[in-house]
Amino acid sequence: KCPPVPMTEFADVAAETYPVHTKLYYVCDEGYRRRSGQYLGIRCQNISGTVSWVYKEFECIDEKILFSNAPMVELNFTQETRKTQSPAPPKQENLSGFCGTPKTVPHASLKKDNDYSLGQVLYFKCQAGYDKRPPISGTRTCKKVNGKNIWTPLNMRCTNDSSIRDEWLSPVTEPGKV
Numbered sequence: 592k593c594p595p596v597p598m599t600e601f602a603d604v605a606a607e608t609y610p611v612h613t614k615l616y617y618v619c620d621e622g623y624r625r626r627s628g629q630y631l632g633i634r635c636q637n638i639s640g641t642v643s644w645v646y647k648e649f650e651c652i653d654e655k656i657l658f659s660n661a662p663m664v665e666l667n668f669t670q671e672t673r674k675t676q677s678p679a680p681p682k683q684e685n686l687s688g689f690c691g692t693p694k695t696v697p698h699a700s701l702k703k704d705n706d707y708s709l710g711q712v713l714y715f716k717c718q719a720g721y722d723k724r725p726p727i728s729g730t731r732t733c734k735k736v737n738g739k740n741i742w743t744p745l746n747m748r749c750t751n752d753s754s755i756r757d758e759w760l761s762p763v764t765e766p767g768k769v
Contacts, residue, residue, distance in 0.1 A: 593707040593733035593740045601721040601749035608689040610708040611637050615693060615701045619651035623698040626650045635690035644690050651698040707733050709740060717749035724748040 596604065609615070613635040619625050630647040638645075689710070693701060707713075715729045723729065724747065731742045 593709065593711065593742065596707070596713060596731065596742060597745070599715055599745055599747075599749070601718050601751075602715045602747075603718055604713050604715050606703075606711065606713055608691055608712065609635050610710050611635050611642055611688050611690070612708065613690065613703075613711075614706075615703050617649050617651075617696050617699040618702050620698045620700065622654055623651035624654055626652055633693055637688070642688055642690055644693050646694070649696055649699070651696065653698075709733050709735060713742075715745060715747060717747075721749040721751050724750055 615633050617625075617631045617633070625631055626649075629649050631649055632647070634645050635642065636645050711733045713731045715731070717723050729745070729747050731745050733740060733742055735741075
C-alpha cells in the first residue's frame with residue numbers, strides 16, 4: 592500500500608489506470624439515490640490472466656420519482672430507466688496488471704478509498720479559476736524508494752493570485768547583475 596496522497600491546494604486528482612485489487616465506489620449525484628439492494632463498489636481483478644473491472648448492477652434514481660406514490664410516476668420511472676441505461680462498458684481487458692477508466696453510470700460519480708497500490712499514477716488538474724504554475728508536471732506516482740513506498744513529488748502549484756503570476760513571469764537575474 593502507498594501512504595496517503597499529499598493534499599494539493601486548488602487541484603483535483605484523477606487516474607487513467609488502476610492496479611489490480613483497486614476498489615472504487617459509485618456515489619449518486621445530489622437529488623439521486625442508489626436503487627435499493629444494489630452494491631456501489633467495483634474492483635479491478637485479474638481473472639484467468641485478464642485484468643478488468645468487475646461490476647455489479649448499479650443505478651441512481653431521481654429522488655422525486657423514488658419517493659412518489661403516484662402510479663403514473665411509477666410508469667414514467669420504467670420509461671426513464673430505459674433512457675438512462677449505461678452503454679456497454681468500454682473494453683477494459685489487458686495483461687499489464689492495470690485496469691483502464693471505469694464505465695460511467697448516469698447521475699453518479701466515482702470515489703476512491705484512500706488505499707493506493709505501488710505503480711498507481713495520479714493526475715492533478717487545477718480547479719476552475721486556478722492556473723497551473725511552473726514547473727507543471729501534474730502527476731504523482733507511488734514508487735518503492737529505499738524500501739519505503741512514497742509518492743513522487745508534484746511539481747506544480749495552482750493559484751489565482753496575479754502577484755504570483757507576475758513573479759513567475761518576471762526574468763531571473765543573477766545576484767549583483769542588472
